[in-house]
Amino acid sequence: MSRRNKLDKILRTVERWYEEFIESEFFDKLTEQQKIDSESVITFVTEYMYSYYSASPYKWNAKNLVNCLLNILPAKVSAEISFFESIIPVLCAFIKFLSRKKVLQNADIIISAIRAIERDMIKNAKNPNMWGIAKRLAMVGMAFELDLSDEKKIKKLMTLYNLLHVKILP
Secondary structure, rough: HHHHHHHHHHHHHHOOOOHHHOHHHHHHHOHHHEEEEEEHHHHHHHHHHHHHOOOOOOHHOOOHHHHHHHHHHHHHOOOOOHHHHHHHHHHHHHHHHHHHHHOOOOOOHHHHHHHHHHHHHHHHHHEEEEEEEEHHHHHHHHHHOOOOOHHHHHHHHHHHHHHHOOOOOO
């Protein structure tokens, strides 16, 4: 089975778990904003944990999850800071849910580790030096309220971005 097919299978499983999760007491304890962000948070983390660490939720561990949250999500995910503020509470609730389902072991260790890096993750998400090029472009577009589904506007944005970063020769 190809990596893409494996990821698709994992995402289908996580989608089923998510449907159970939203009916749980763990989900009920989240704020309204966290509930709104929860599906995207869980999907992004699942995709990046598999893409970078070949880890489905069954194999999530504290070290890789911390690295993903500190470095990969802030570099890749183009979103308002409020989204990043939802990540740790949503993941803690989802990890507790997965632990109860016997999907994930060491939930307490993982939760403790990710709670410890919450401020740093948010700080990294605010720091343009931590962003990849695609996120930089998307964030500039968002700041100027551009329709990022319009290909012509994206090309103009890329041209402007490149012009701003051209080094003038002496």
